Amino acid sequence: MNQCDEHHADILLYLDNALTREKLENFRAHLEVCCDCRERLEEERALSSLLRETRPLYVAPQALLTRIALAATEQAAAISRASVRSRKTRMQHLTRWLLDLCQPAFRWKPLAAMILAMVLGLVFIPDAVQRVRATDYVEAATRIHRSYLDGILPLQCRARSPDEITTWLAGKTPFHFQLPASQSVPNSKPVYWLTGASLVSYKGSPAALVGYETPTEKISLVIASSRSAVVAGGQQVRSGGLSFHYRSGANFQVITWTNHGLTYALVSSSTDSPQRSCLVCHQDMADQNLFKH
Amino acid sequence: MTFPPERNLFLTEALNELSDGLYGYAMVLSRDRSEAEDLVQETCVRAIQAIENLRPGSNVKSWLFTILRNIWLNRLRRRRTAPKMVELDGAESTAQTAVAASKDPHALYVSKVERQLVREAILQLSDEFREIIVLREYGDLSYQEIASILGCPAGTVMSRLGRARSKLRSLLSGSLRTPDRREKGATE
Numbered sequence: 001m002n003q004c005d006e007h008h009a010d011i012l013l014y015l016d017n018a019l020t021r022e023k024l025e026n027f028r029a030h031l032e033v034c035c036d037c038r039e040r041l042e043e044e045r046a047l048s049s050l051l052r053e054t055r056p057l058y059v060a061p062q063a064l065l066t067r068i069a070l071a072a073t074e075q076a077a078a079i080s081r082a083s084v085r086s087r088k089t090r091m092q093h094l095t096r097w098l099l100d101l102c103q104p105a106f107r108w109k110p111l112a113a114m115i116l117a118m119v120l121g122l123v124f125i126p127d128a129v130q131r132v133r134a135t136d137y138v139e140a141a142t143r144i145h146r147s148y149l150d151g152i153l154p155l156q157c158r159a160r161s162p163d164e165i166t167t168w169l170a171g172k173t174p175f176h177f178q179l180p181a182s183q184s185v186p187n188s189k190p191v192y193w194l195t196g197a198s199l200v201s202y203k204g205s206p207a208a209l210v211g212y213e214t215p216t217e218k219i220s221l222v223i224a225s226s227r228s229a230v231v232a233g234g235q236q237v238r239s240g241g242l243s244f245h246y247r248s249g250a251n252f253q254v255i256t257w258t259n260h261g262l263t264y265a266l267v268s269s270s271t272d273s274p275q276r277s278c279l280v281c282h283q284d285m286a287d288q289n290l291f292k293h
Numbered sequence: 294m295t296f297p298p299e300r301n302l303f304l305t306e307a308l309n310e311l312s313d314g315l316y317g318y319a320m321v322l323s324r325d326r327s328e329a330e331d332l333v334q335e336t337c338v339r340a341i342q343a344i345e346n347l348r349p350g351s352n353v354k355s356w357l358f359t360i361l362r363n364i365w366l367n368r369l370r371r372r373r374t375a376p377k378m379v380e381l382d383g384a385e386s387t388a389q390t391a392v393a394a395s396k397d398p399h400a401l402y403v404s405k406v407e408r409q410l411v412r413e414a415i416l417q418l419s420d421e422f423r424e425i426i427v428l429r430e431y432g433d434l435s436y437q438e439i440a441s442i443l444g445c446p447a448g449t450v451m452s453r454l455g456r457a458r459s460k461l462r463s464l465l466s467g468s469l470r471t472p473d474r475r476e477k478g479a480t481e
């Protein structure tokens with residue numbers, strides 16, 4: 001690199017007033033003696049001036065600004081409505097229950113119905129609670145995946161090797177988690193590859209997000225302790241001694257399962273088949289052909 | 294631009310302030326007016342939904358540009374096709390006329406012609422050059438902020454910007470001459 005090449009890199013910093021004092025002195029001294037760099041500086045200055053004069057390059061249409069303002073208002077109102085509705089419903093239920101109890105003609109039939117409901121509740125409530133908790137985990141995993149897609153949740157560790165990610169996560173989560181090491185299968189072309197990992201939070205405890213990518217989409221694997229995250233509901237499929245719960249929404253599909261005290265949620269776009277999502281873990285394993293169709 | 298506790302109000306102000314920059318960025322990414330509008334609108338909706346998760350002190354400006362870029366990249370991935378090329382020469386929006394209304398008619402005409410020439414030149418650049426020119430020169434983002442949006446080192450941003458400007462200069466040299474070249478051209 002000759003002296004001019006070195007100073008060409010400083011021209012933009014000079015125009016931005018971003019050169020350090022020492023560099024600025026050197027650059028000015030060089031300009032005194034170098035006609036080429038003076039000319040280059042003038043060209044860059046002229047370009048900057050032209051670009052400045054043409055600002056803004058595009059002006060957001062008024063209709064768009066109005067739509068944004070409306071969307072902001074609707075969003076704020078929706079949040080407020082949801083909060084009020086939830087409070088109101090709880091209060092209505094509580095009020096009705098209290099009023100029923102205070103009825104003067106408290107007859108035996110409602111009492112029997114109540115006892116029956118309690119007995120049934122004792123049988124079914126654990127299952128219902130399990131389902132609610134499972135849905136909560138699926139929703140949390142979907143939110144995490146969406147944030148990852150939007151770039152709101154960047155990967156804190158960027159790595160393609162399972163070992164590197166396992167090492168990075170070690171000690172950061174309250175559970176021990178190890179990504180299976182790659183076992184290269186001859187003549188196989190990778191369908192998915194690892195992109196990295198990040199720490200996330202679920203129910204106030206650290207959980208792990210492991211990112212995967214294909215040529216067409218990003219996939220998230222969220223791992224949390226089975227103490228806080230449970231699986232239930234959805235379409236259930238048994239494979240390899242594990243139960244997989246598959247749910248599909250408008251935009252994403254989520255597969256959850258538990259193994260060795262950990263609960264996993266694999267979130268991907270709903271355009272691909274659920275079997276193919278399994279390749280995230282199985283593409284380097286001997287049973288990969290089971291998931292390719 | 295950092296983030297004070299009055300989140301919603303601040304975000305609304307930031308969106309107003311950055312709407313032209315975000316729209317310009319969306320236009321050079323998508324090259325389509327309705328797609329660009331849609332991108333900016335979705336960016337705003339996502340930002341409003343995610344505002345509670347944003348840590349105080351975060352850089353809202355680069356956060357918004359990053360959201361927009363990620364929405365665009367996700368759309369591209371889903372489509373699995375190249376972005377459609379749409380002719381951008383159309384009627385200027387009323388807002389654009391309003392911006393330039395303070396200038397005299399001659400200045401207005403020159404400014405409009407220059408803007409059109411610059412737009413055309415920018416659209417001839419490669420995707421990565423186009424993107425970096427718009428982020429730096431029209432989005433007013435620092436090298437560090439651009440590096441965080443593009444997910445590359447600041448040094449890469451600087452070298453890419455240098456190459457992009459060089460290419461842009463050569464594209465504009467035929468139509469808009471620098472003072473030096475204009476003088477030279479006049480004497481030739």
